[in-house]
Amino acid sequence: MKRYFTTLVFMLASATLALAQEFDNLPDPIADVNKVVDNTPDSIAKALSARPAPGSTRVGSNPVMFLVGNSTMRNGTLGNGNNGQWGWGYFFGQYFDAKKITVENQALGGMSTRTFYTDLWPAIRQALKPGDWVIISIGHNDNGEFFDQKRARAVIPGVDNDTCYVGFNQRTQRQDTVYSYGHYLRRYINEIRAKGANPILMSLTPRNAFDEKGKIVRKPQTEWAAYVAATEGVPFIDLNEISGKKLDSYSSWKQQYHFLGDKIHTSKFGAEMNAESAAVGILQSNHPQLNVLKAMMTADIPQKYVTPSGKPRVFFTGDSTVKNADKEDDGMWGWASQAATVFDESKITLVNAARAGRSTRSFIREGLWDKVYNSLQPGDFVTIQFGHNDICPITDAKARGVIPGTKDTLHVYQMDNGSYEVVYSFGWYLKKMIDDTREKGATPILVSLTPRNEWPGGKIERRDDSYGRWYREVVEETGVEFVDMHNISADALDRKFAVKSLPKDKEKAKQRVEEIKQKAGVYFKKDHTHASKIGAQLNAQSMAKGLRQIGSPLADYLKKGN
Secondary structure, eight states: OOOEEOOOOOOOSOHHHHHTTSTTSOOOOOBOTTSOBOSOOSOHHHHHHHSOOTTTTOOTTOOEEEEEEOTTTSOTTTOSSTTSOBOTHHHHGGGBOTTTOEEEEOOOTTOOHHHIIIIIHHHHHHHOOTTOEEEEEOOTTOOSOSSOSSOOOOOBSSOOTTOEEEEEETTTTEEEEEEBHHHHHHHHHHHHHHTTOEEEEEOOOOOSOBOTTSOBOOOTHHHHHHHHHHHHTOOEEOHHHHHHHHHHHSOHHHHHHTBOSSSSSBOHHHHHHHHHHHHHHHHHOOOGGGHHHHTTBOSOSSOOOOOOSSSOEEEEEESTTTSSOOOSTTSOBOGGGGGGGTBOTTTOEEEEOOOTTOOHHHHHHTTHHHHHHHHOOTTOEEEEEOOTTTSSOSSSTTOOOOBSSSSSOEEEEEOTTSOEEEEEBHHHHHHHHHHHHHHTTOEEEEEOOOOOSOOGGGSOOOOTTTHHHHHHHHHHHHOOEEEOHHHHHHHHHHHHHOOSOOOSSHHHHHHHHHHHHHHHGGGBOSSSSSBOHHHHHHHHHHHHHHHHHHTOGGGGGBOTTO
16 A cells, blocks of 8 residues: 655745635636646636536436536636637537436536546535436546646546545645545545436547557546446446547548647537547447436437438538529529439439538538538548538628638637637638548539629629639649539530620610520529529539549449430
């Protein structure tokens, strides 16, 4: 049995230093041994006012699931993404039926197993009732100094219950005893059980760090938590491994954007990934204690398109120019509704996954892309066609505007409704979908936006200086197949309606342009953007022509003569 007793006494230079350590006046943040600066310099008093009071979300006699963790679970004092970083606890509740259980994210950035236990755990422990659940996933901040004046949060590595360290805690200004990582986990477990509640241990979220084989480093706390869980008979979910395995399957570019600002804290993409991993881990666990909790979970994970097997599939993604009402002969049509006029459905399955009104950003944010991504198999194809809704206001209710261009730029915006979102460039969103498609062994095909019924100078509008340039920059960077529907359809319309020159008289020229628009209007419906049925068929034919021009493997599935 090992015991280490050391008394460290530090004299204060003035009484004001002691006051600086009070919870309502924490010092400015500093970089820790991981070179990470905490994103919660606000006081714990402010943090407590932002977090729900423990147990306050309980509905009637329903159980509550309490989440115990640090900034990887709840980032920033408010936990609302205002710094661009998100914790996975924010998204975890979506996997549970709110009519059966509520999920309370009680995590706080900067906490260790030790400081959470001393500072925040007592209020949660008091709120616990029989049948409640507590998920404990904490440990990123457990290293450093034992008794420093800034944090005093380090614990002794390992699971030894007979190890402790005694000294003077400068932060709390009193004698303190530090125990091992495993010791604190056992304390949580014992106190949860004493209240008739159910503990679950989860390993830490992975860091953006790689071993000598180029794989995401697995944290040592995983083995410690797994050991404690096994010896205490507690369910254990290896979140570190589930998410780490996902990251290992990603491209280096994709790995990087799952983190933001440093190598530990996650972007919204990373937080959502970890939340799904935690939910999947529970669903896939064979531990009998989790059967009750599984009955409180909701949707299938993940959502997919269900299609007949035996044939490759082509998924069409985009906006209303790809999928519209597609019902009335005299209505508005998206060209993918007419894809069967050019593709041989005996050879390939057509899946129109587009959605009216969407941009690259909103298509991804709303989970529409995830459903395609989760469905993809080797040999499938994905057409990616956006642009009409992308250069819109960034912060309004529709939240679909993007940063113009193709560089990997991003910015945190506050939306008009008060929420926060990291917004990327038009090209970045395209590159994400291209990269995701290739990851699944499918073939991405970038498609330029459909032309509009605008005729400057008597010829149809070409948007080659904006979207056209951005498409080509993405093509040059990624090598993706590219069908220039914009110019193929525009060429066809120009052949039908364009004039070599307009009258010199401005009024006559304006009148001539209006005449052209009226004639060309047979290919459009209600406005200058949306296609009529024959307009949609024209764009489908342009798609077929473009596929043949570039020698795409998808052209093998076209009908003869198209």
